[in-house]
Amino acid sequence: MNREERDHLVVQNLPLVGYLVSEICMRASHLSRPDLTQVGAIALIQCAESFDASLGVPFGAYARRRIKGAFADELRREDWATRGARSRMSELALMQETLSGALRRQPSADELAAALGVDRATVEASQLDAARSVTPLTDVIADMVAATSQTPEEAVLQAEHEGFLGAAVAALPEKMRYIVEQIYYGDRNVKDLAEELGSSHSAVSQQRTEAMRLLRDGIERHYLATADAASVPHTRIAASRREEYLSDLGARTLGGATRVRSHHVFRDGLAKSLPALG
Template identity: 50%
Template structure:
């Protein structure tokens, strides 16, 4: 296990990688906010630095990239709206359209696809609409060269604060959310196992994890807000959110505590 200083150095030098991969993933999956991906990626980077073993001979950048993309994939799956039946319908409809398009030498119309499938045109239109917003698979970017040895100047100036705020924000989460975040991102346990341990459904764990990420994002936005009030992403009540911010203030350093005790920017 790396020392704290070594861990911090790994996080600081590779933080730009989180922003790069978040931007790349958001470009393919625009239904997921880029800031939410960045929050998930930052957690993954911290856990990667905690678990990294240099003796294995794998560069940390490559190791962290794999962990970050894995965290993105988990987040995308948890937000996926499509059932197996919907996916099957999408796949069949797209396959028929592609076959007709190839044969006709032009893009097949919805009416032509519907005729070929023996279904109503409205069914095809809906399936093609669903296809346009289906979660995109994250491609392996290992072939791309990403320079992450030297952090960007603006990242260097804020990385220490971000890490400290993030650590305090995780610790201040409601108990069940904190247990889920620590189990998923720090212990790398499968969601199914966590659900069985907590006595809840797989979906309930995923929902709690997503809400925890939104709370973390709101905490980071609150701390780094400049002038106007940041947009709230969490779905908990205003009272529960304020109580969360108070817990951060109670445990954090004076510099951080002052931000979370002060009224939010107007």
């Protein structure tokens, strides 16, 4: 991606930074919008510089995760309160809630001090700290980390997707397999491969496209179980070659014994490994 393309991508997605800043400030209004906006803009530029469209992941989704991660790092770095101060604020909030329920009114500072076993000055100091931080910073960071991390189930599904996809690629006819591996795993372009193979650009592109169709046939037959021998094939190669591939893939994956419940889940996971199948 050249500089002009990168700048265009950044300008197009600047509203995303503003949206994410507003989302955080709704939970923690004491945070500085200008500072977070600057952090988000820098993260967006870095995303544009490192973005690889060939992986099939939408830029917006990729940038959102990276920007949220940058916000979390900034919040940790700029946190003014010590762990002890955060602990005292949490204890004060819990005691205030407990006494409010028992007394059916807001407790006084003296009542809170007596219940906590501290002096009035300590309670008032904690109340001032709490007023500076509408939402505990740890809660803000926890929400952001939870939004950007894989759940254990997602991690298992992703590993299963990648394992099946690896077997599907390995079962491709030799030339197709080599082209797919070099383009999607070796980060090479079609022009270089055409020169290496002594072929034309269009011929290599056609092989790549046919490989994608064949992979789709294999996934639908052996992983998603949405197609059978009577289904209309996606690939345009000879029927005998297609069936040979499907048979080999079935043997490599035990007939697709491990299948996800929804083909949408597989499709989303697959997009992280290869572009959408043609």
